[in-house]
Amino acid sequence: MAFAILMLKEGEAIEIFPKVEVKITNQLNSKEGLTLHCKAKHDDLREYTIKYGDHFIFGFEPNPFLLVSLYFCSFRWPSDENLHYINIYDERRDMCLECDWIVKEGGPCTYDSDTGTFDICYAWKSTPEPSSALDGSNITNANSTMEVLLATTMVFAISSGGGEAGIIPSEVSVQIINTLDSHEDLICHCKSKEDDLGEHTITYPNFYSFKFRPNVLVESTLFFCSFRWPSNQTLHYINIYNQGRDDCTTCYWNIRERDACTYDYATPTVPTCYSWHKN
Structure with a gap:
């Protein structure tokens, strides 16, 4: 179509x-x-x-x-x-x-x-x-009634909003900052169900970032990352972006040995920190 x-x-x-x-x-x-x-x-x-x-x-x-x-x-x-x-x-x-x-x-x-x-x-x-x-014909072979309904909804949202339509998802940027107390290199590997972003080494105190566009109809977009550093080769996991949890368009993360903390630099608040997942 x-x-x-x-x-x-x-x-x-x-x-x-x-x-x-x-x-x-x-x-x-x-x-x-x-x-x-x-x-x-x-x-x-x-x-x-x-x-x-x-x-x-x-x-x-x-x-x-x-x-x-x-x-x-x-x-x-x-x-x-x-x-x-x-x-x-x-x-x-x-x-x-x-x-x-x-x-x-x-x-x-x-x-x-x-x-x-x-x-x-x-x-x-x-x-x-x-x-x-x-995968599956239920999405790619959607019937014409649903297509017309979606088109009508989109046009209405655009015409009534006076600007950008809320139904169109904004681009999300995730920025991961190496704030290890030891100042070692931070090795990260981020993935979603569909995308493998590969392994990246972040020198202290630099950052790695990636961008994507979240799902418009269902809050199902999720990226998770593993982290390790020379003095601790155990993989430390965190859900770096969960569409059902996060409402940021630029998502900042500070990575420390003990946890991962997200910040809102536009409106400074107390950071929200997450313990490492075991796997």
């Missing part, structure tokens, strides 16, 4: 949900040709090979109501014919309209508008793992 929802503003039609463009650039260190094959559930973009430094671009119209638009890609190159998979666009994770990616042997990285660099990186998956939002 394609959407082209328009809103009238002073007699002018404005497209609320514009097309998304995904750009994938070959940045293999070996400078080999990169062969890729991207798909959605109902859209096979076929196989392409791009030379080093060149890019492949595709565009589509996302689903603005159910947040189920997802494209995944496989990658291979002459010196490694194993297929490497990644969800190149997940509507519940990505807020971009122009989504830029670079691909290297170690994994793909997407552009971070806050830092101006490609520093949001993901680990390869050995098999394709489409989002659970695409």
